[in-house]
Amino acid sequence: MSQQDTINYDAVLSKFREDPFAYVDINAMHTGHIRFHVREGDKVEGLTGDFRHIKGTLLCELTRERNQKPIHCTTNGEVSFVNKVLDGQFVQAGEKIMTIRHPLKKREIIEQILRDVLVPFAAPEKAKYYFAMDIQNRIEKFGQRSVSVKAGDEVFTMSLMKRDTPVYYTGEAGIIHSVYFKPGQSMELGEPLVGVCPPEKVAVVEKIITRVKAEWE
């Protein structure tokens, strides 16, 4: 059975119509005493600015050994859940402390659906990234969706403290379908840099995009 056959477009789109939100859990990044700065129902802002340099709403602060670590919101939306019993208490690293309900735009819905189809390639470290020279030249010459990559190809240069490190692709071969970063933008560890589309899935990807664009107001 092909990928095309396994996606039930009506069901997927209906799911997003009923609940057009993403639910982003905020977890404690380390142990410490927590103090909340928002309540359920509060509107919150994510990173803003041309280079995502303006921090989002302050959600809470973690204090460990008298060091305060503020946790800022990374996406806009509304606080849908706060684990209130934790306020003023000691929390463990990784513990869920609240959830942000983020309203999805058409582009984000496409990305959410494509997440099941595309092969993501994540940032190996918190750093700035740009395409390797050969890839950049091919993108400029032929367009992003004409550039194919395979395991072992040098795809990015990672720049950290002015040290440039080549990053080699490790996933399934395919074309670079989606690019999730701007050259020189600081990316967090694990954030996807590109979504690669295996050749046999190109048609289904195009169908998803066309369908969502046509049917989503």
Place this chain on the structure above:
Amino acid sequence: MGVDFPTPKSLATYIQEEELPRRLALESALPVSDILRYGGMVGSEIHAYTSLPRCMDQARELIKQHSKQQQSLPSGTMLFAESLSGSKGRFQRVWHAPDGGLWCVLTVFNQWSKRVASLLPLVTGVAVCETVLANGVAARIKWVNDIHCAGLKLAGLLAETHVCRLSGEEYVLLGIGLNVNNRHFPSELQKTATSMTRQTDSGFDLATLALDLLAKLTWNIGLLTWLDEQDKPLAIFMDRYRSHCDSVGRRVRFGFDVQEAPQYEALVTGILDDGGLVLHHLQDDVEIVEHGGEMEYLPV
């Protein structure tokens, strides 16, 4: 070959007779002999060339040749060239490397933890700055590791990771271009570059300067390695870096490639122990911490 570049033996003698007593006098709170031993791989092999297209490319070629013979290029191998015919800086920028300058690359295994390895470009900056200062030129570091004198660029440094495709070994190539006795620059660099001889009106012995640079690299890489091995606070190194860096308090234009695509103007308010640059964004009135990119100083 016009320049009598150092050998591993002459470097060992120089460190014993010059660098060790100097550091013992300056760094009494630190285990000086141990730190110099930690940096002992620097100059384990020294290759000197009359001319090369680029030192970085030659270093990659040496790694490849060793790998083909089932060997590894020794960590700490240093390559010197009297002139370079195809030199360039980051983003393919023009770099002029005629006779009279110090053009070299240090090739080291990436043996450090992540928290320490990210400071290697800063270590090179401190070593070059110390070398220039010890020879009477008032150099300063502009974050990350540009060496300048009175606002003019005296040295350009490159840091690149190189993974050998044959052996899988990961090296860090630390390229150094220091304008020493070269007086003349192409027109596009006339207003932005300078040399040690232009700053002092005197000439410098390149062989001695090379020896001094190797000794300073030995100390600073040794210090970073010692901090890593002993799990000591990075502030011990960063305090030394901050004492040479004149970026804090400056108004700057910042960008990943600031010449081609400047991003914003800011005031530099600090440098963190992980090397991060703390900036106050002037237009948006927010604090930003950058761990990559570059900047130009704006007029006061």
